[in-house]
Amino acid sequence: MTYPENFESKIGFDKIRGLLTDKCLSPLGEEKVAELAFSSDYAYITGSLSQTEEFIRIIKEEDNFPTNYFLDVRPALKSIRVEGTWIDETALFDLRRSLQTIRDIVSFLKKEDEENTPYPYLYALAGDVAVFPQLISKIDNILDKFGRIKDNASTELNRIRKDIAHVSGGISRSLNAILRTAQSEGLVEKDVTPTMRDGRLVIPVAPAFKRKIKGIVHDESASGKTVFIEPAEVVEANNRIRELESEERREIIKILINFTDILRPSVPDILQSYEFLAKIDFIRAKAVLSIDLNAIKPAIEDKQIIRWYRAKHPLLFLSHRKQNKQIIPLDIELEDDNRILIISGPNAGGKSVCLKTVGLLQYMVQCGVPIPLDENSIVGIFDNVFIDIGDEQSIENDLSTYSSHLTNMKFFVRNCDKKTILLIDEFGGGTEPQIGGAIAESLLKRFNEKGAFGVITTHYQNLKHFANENKGVINGAMLYDRHLMQPLFTLSIGNPGSSFAIEIARKIGLPEDVITDASEIVGSDYINMDKYLQDIVRDKRYWETKRQNIRQKEKRLEEITETYETDLLSVEKQRKEIIRQAKADAERILAETNAKIENTIRTIRESQAEKEKTKQARQALNEFKSSLGNDANFADEKIARKIQKLKEKEKGKKTKNNPPKEHKEQPISVGDNVRIKGQTSIGQVLDIQKGNATVAFGMIKSTAKLDTLEYISKNQVKRETKSTLVSAAASDDVREKKLNFKQDIDVRGMRGEEALQAVMYFVDDAILVGMSRVRILHGTGTGALRQMIRDYLRLAPGVRHYQDEHVQFGGTGITVVDLE
Known part of the structure; x- marks a missing residue:
C-alpha cells in the first residue's frame, strides 16, 4: 500500500534512510536508497537481507573487495546518443576507472564457481553482468594513467605535439636570452623569470622600462608596479604555438569522436552494468550501517508473528552510544491468541519508545535492512503497518487532535485484516475520558475481531480489563521502580501497569490533602486496584530477577559441562595417540629383537650348536633384552623355541651324517x-x-x-666385543636414568594436556628403572586435573594401584601410584 508522506518520519525511518545515504560511495547508491520501499514479498525480503548479510561478511573477513571509483558516468553516456557528439577526456577517464571497478567486483564475486562460492546471493546478482575488457583496452590506448590523451593516440597528434615542443623550446631560449640582456642592462630584476599571460610567454618589467624592450604589453599587475611584455622576437613563435594548440584540440576531438562511435552501441549494456554497480553500492551501505548498529539478518517466517528478544531502537542506540549510555533492549512476543498488546504504565516510562521500536524495526526489515536484535528472534511479515502517533492537528484542515485520531481509526477499521499490524499511541486520548475510553474499547473489539496484530499504549482502565477478558488481546506494562520513583524502561507482558499517579504526585510535592481528596473522589476500589497492579509488578520483577539468576547459573553450568566434555575428548584423543605411538614403539622393538634373535641363531648355526658357543650367544641376547627393559620379555618364549628347534635339527643332522666322535679342542x-x-x-x-x-x-x-x-x-x-659394547651402552643409559630419577613429579600450574603428557613420560620412566612407588603432585583446585590424571592411571599398563596421599602429607592434592 501507499503510505502518507509523514509516515516514515513518524517511525524514524527517514533518519535511517539518511544514514544509508551517508554510507553510499556515489549517486548510484544514493538513488537506490531513495527508491527503497516497504515490501511484503517474502522472497524479496529474504534475498535482500541475505545479500546484505553476505556483504557484512565481506567487510569483516575480506581485505581486497574493490571500493575505489564508484563513479557515475551515466549523464555523459546519455549525452552521446546523438551521432557526431563525443565523450570528453574527464568522463572517458571516469568511465575507464568505473568499468574496471565493475570488472574487479564481478571477478571477486565469481572467483569460486557457483557451487563453492561463499556469497551465493551476490554471485547471483553478478549474474551475466558485462565487464567490457576490450573497451577498457581501447581506452588505455587513448589515455595515459593520469587521464590525459596520449601522444601516440594518433600519428597526427604525435606530430603536432612534437612541433609544439620544438617551437616552445625556441621561445624559451629566445626569452631567456632577452631576459639576460635586460638583466645585464638593469631593466629587469635578477630573480625574474618568464611567466604566462593569456597563454603567451612574457617578461615582467617595471613600468619605467617598458619602452626599453620592444614588444607587446599584455597585462599589468594589480598594484601597477609590473607590466608583462611579449618581446617582438617571440610574437610570431607564440602565434604559431596558438595555431598548433588549436590543431591539437581539433585532433583530440577527432580521436574522441572516433572512439565515441565505437562506444555508442555499447551504451545500453554499460548502463545495465552501472545498475549493478548501483546495487553493490546500496548493499554495501546497508552492510556498513548494519555493522554500526550491530544489526543482523533475523530468522524470517512467511507468516504474521513477532517473537523478538533484545530488540533495540536503532536511532536511540546510536544516540545513547554517543553519550556512553546503555540502551535497555525490548523483548516482545505477538502471535496466535496474543496478537494485540495493550501497554500501560506511567508517563515517560517508555511506552511510546516501545511502540516506535516495533514500528521502525518491522518497517526496516520489510525494506530489506538488517535490524538489531538477538539471533534467536523470529520476524514475521505483514502486508500493512498502520500508525497513529502524535499530534495530527492541522490548521488548514481545521481538525482537532481527537478528530485527526478518529479519522485514522476510521481508516484502520475499514482496512485492517489478519496481515496488518496497528501501532496506536495513547489510544482514546484527546477527549472526555469516559466517552474516549468507550470508543477506544469499541474500536479495539473490532480490531480483534478482524484478527489484526497491534501494539497500543493507553492509560484507560477499561482497555486493561478488555485485554484481561478477551482472547487475542493481552496486557503489558512498562516497569517502574516504586521506591526510587523512576521508570525502568522494561516491558513486561501478561499484566497491566499502574500509572503511579498518586506516587508521582507525592514525589513532585503536591499537598497531601489534595492527594487525599483525589483518592476519595476516585474511590477506594480504584486506589486498591492501582496498588494491586503495583504489587503484581513488584512481585513479577522479583520472580523475573530470580529466574534470570537461575538462567545465568544454568548457562554457567552448561559452559562448565561443555568444558569438561571437551577436556575428556581431548584426553581420549591423547590416549589413542599414546596407544598408537606405543604400538609403533613395540613394532620397532620387535623388529630389533627379531634381528638380534636371527643374529644369535646365526652364531649358533656357525658354531654347530656347541654348548659354550650357544651359552655365549644366549648371554649376549639376555644382555640385549635387559637393555630394552620389560618391553622385550615377550621375546623369551620365541627365542627359546627357535634355539631348541635349531639344536634338535643340528643334532639330527650330525647323527645322520657323522658318527659320534670325541671333540678335539684347539690347543692353547x-x-x-x-x-x-x-x-x-x-x-x-x-x-x-x-x-x-x-x-x-x-x-x-x-x-x-x-x-x-x-x-x-x-x-x-x-663379534662379542661389538655385542658387549651395545649391551653396555644400553645398560649405562638405564643406570643413568635410575641414578637421576626422582620419585615425585609436580604438574601444578600446567595446562591439562601438558600435565598429562608429563605424567605419562614420568610413569614410563619409573617402570623402566624399576620403581615400585611414585607420587604425582597436581593440587586440589577444581579437581579437573586430578580427574584427568586418574583417568589415565586407571588404563595405564604397569600401574597396580593409586590413591590419595595421607592427609598429613598433602591429601587429595597428591596421588600415590604403586607400580608392578
Missing part, C-alpha cells in the same frame, strides 16, 4: 685369546708353565689351569 699357545669356561670375559695368554697359564684380563693378571680355559678365535672376539 702364548698370545692366544682365551676365556675361563662358563665366563664371558676374554683375556690374552702371557705365559704357560706346567699346565698353568698366566692370562691378562685387561689390567688384571690371573693364573688358571689350561683345562679350564677355552680358545677364542679373532673373529669371535670381534
Whole structure:
C-alpha cells in the first residue's frame, strides 16, 4: 500500500534512510536508497537481507573487495546518443576507472564457481553482468594513467605535439636570452623569470622600462608596479604555438569522436552494468550501517508473528552510544491468541519508545535492512503497518487532535485484516475520558475481531480489563521502580501497569490533602486496584530477577559441562595417540629383537650348536633384552623355541651324517685369546708353565689351569666385543636414568594436556628403572586435573594401584601410584 508522506518520519525511518545515504560511495547508491520501499514479498525480503548479510561478511573477513571509483558516468553516456557528439577526456577517464571497478567486483564475486562460492546471493546478482575488457583496452590506448590523451593516440597528434615542443623550446631560449640582456642592462630584476599571460610567454618589467624592450604589453599587475611584455622576437613563435594548440584540440576531438562511435552501441549494456554497480553500492551501505548498529539478518517466517528478544531502537542506540549510555533492549512476543498488546504504565516510562521500536524495526526489515536484535528472534511479515502517533492537528484542515485520531481509526477499521499490524499511541486520548475510553474499547473489539496484530499504549482502565477478558488481546506494562520513583524502561507482558499517579504526585510535592481528596473522589476500589497492579509488578520483577539468576547459573553450568566434555575428548584423543605411538614403539622393538634373535641363531648355526658357543650367544641376547627393559620379555618364549628347534635339527643332522666322535679342542699357545669356561670375559695368554697359564684380563693378571680355559678365535672376539659394547651402552643409559630419577613429579600450574603428557613420560620412566612407588603432585583446585590424571592411571599398563596421599602429607592434592 501507499503510505502518507509523514509516515516514515513518524517511525524514524527517514533518519535511517539518511544514514544509508551517508554510507553510499556515489549517486548510484544514493538513488537506490531513495527508491527503497516497504515490501511484503517474502522472497524479496529474504534475498535482500541475505545479500546484505553476505556483504557484512565481506567487510569483516575480506581485505581486497574493490571500493575505489564508484563513479557515475551515466549523464555523459546519455549525452552521446546523438551521432557526431563525443565523450570528453574527464568522463572517458571516469568511465575507464568505473568499468574496471565493475570488472574487479564481478571477478571477486565469481572467483569460486557457483557451487563453492561463499556469497551465493551476490554471485547471483553478478549474474551475466558485462565487464567490457576490450573497451577498457581501447581506452588505455587513448589515455595515459593520469587521464590525459596520449601522444601516440594518433600519428597526427604525435606530430603536432612534437612541433609544439620544438617551437616552445625556441621561445624559451629566445626569452631567456632577452631576459639576460635586460638583466645585464638593469631593466629587469635578477630573480625574474618568464611567466604566462593569456597563454603567451612574457617578461615582467617595471613600468619605467617598458619602452626599453620592444614588444607587446599584455597585462599589468594589480598594484601597477609590473607590466608583462611579449618581446617582438617571440610574437610570431607564440602565434604559431596558438595555431598548433588549436590543431591539437581539433585532433583530440577527432580521436574522441572516433572512439565515441565505437562506444555508442555499447551504451545500453554499460548502463545495465552501472545498475549493478548501483546495487553493490546500496548493499554495501546497508552492510556498513548494519555493522554500526550491530544489526543482523533475523530468522524470517512467511507468516504474521513477532517473537523478538533484545530488540533495540536503532536511532536511540546510536544516540545513547554517543553519550556512553546503555540502551535497555525490548523483548516482545505477538502471535496466535496474543496478537494485540495493550501497554500501560506511567508517563515517560517508555511506552511510546516501545511502540516506535516495533514500528521502525518491522518497517526496516520489510525494506530489506538488517535490524538489531538477538539471533534467536523470529520476524514475521505483514502486508500493512498502520500508525497513529502524535499530534495530527492541522490548521488548514481545521481538525482537532481527537478528530485527526478518529479519522485514522476510521481508516484502520475499514482496512485492517489478519496481515496488518496497528501501532496506536495513547489510544482514546484527546477527549472526555469516559466517552474516549468507550470508543477506544469499541474500536479495539473490532480490531480483534478482524484478527489484526497491534501494539497500543493507553492509560484507560477499561482497555486493561478488555485485554484481561478477551482472547487475542493481552496486557503489558512498562516497569517502574516504586521506591526510587523512576521508570525502568522494561516491558513486561501478561499484566497491566499502574500509572503511579498518586506516587508521582507525592514525589513532585503536591499537598497531601489534595492527594487525599483525589483518592476519595476516585474511590477506594480504584486506589486498591492501582496498588494491586503495583504489587503484581513488584512481585513479577522479583520472580523475573530470580529466574534470570537461575538462567545465568544454568548457562554457567552448561559452559562448565561443555568444558569438561571437551577436556575428556581431548584426553581420549591423547590416549589413542599414546596407544598408537606405543604400538609403533613395540613394532620397532620387535623388529630389533627379531634381528638380534636371527643374529644369535646365526652364531649358533656357525658354531654347530656347541654348548659354550650357544651359552655365549644366549648371554649376549639376555644382555640385549635387559637393555630394552620389560618391553622385550615377550621375546623369551620365541627365542627359546627357535634355539631348541635349531639344536634338535643340528643334532639330527650330525647323527645322520657323522658318527659320534670325541671333540678335539684347539690347543692353547702364548698370545692366544682365551676365556675361563662358563665366563664371558676374554683375556690374552702371557705365559704357560706346567699346565698353568698366566692370562691378562685387561689390567688384571690371573693364573688358571689350561683345562679350564677355552680358545677364542679373532673373529669371535670381534663379534662379542661389538655385542658387549651395545649391551653396555644400553645398560649405562638405564643406570643413568635410575641414578637421576626422582620419585615425585609436580604438574601444578600446567595446562591439562601438558600435565598429562608429563605424567605419562614420568610413569614410563619409573617402570623402566624399576620403581615400585611414585607420587604425582597436581593440587586440589577444581579437581579437573586430578580427574584427568586418574583417568589415565586407571588404563595405564604397569600401574597396580593409586590413591590419595595421607592427609598429613598433602591429601587429595597428591596421588600415590604403586607400580608392578
